[in-house]
Amino acid sequence: MFVTVKQGEFEVRGDDDFEGNRFAPTREGLRGMAIYFAERNAPESVMCSSSCDFPEEDGMPEGFDAREFIGIAIALAKEDLIDEMESEDVAPHVARVVLEG
DSSP states (O other): OOEEEEEEEEEEEEETTTSEEEEOSSSHHHHHHHHHHHTTTTOOOEEOOOGGGGGGGGOOOOOHHHHHHHHHHHHHHHTTTTTTSSSSTTHHHHHOOOOOO
């Protein structure tokens, strides 16, 4: 799988995807990305373009940690915690990486 940042959103492309799947850097986007990963057997890691290192150059706010967002999505998928995003244990990690609004 390959992840890039385009126009302020994540684009994830799996091996069999003709088009990329877009996810906003929000709580719902994180949930969507985690579900996408879970449906594909929750990878240990994904390949990321350099836009993930400099997401502000592609429309994300200054200081946004795109790689941490992706890592949380992978962890939610691997640990089967997607439905626990609001739980006391998981919510602080989610809140740290999502944009509201």
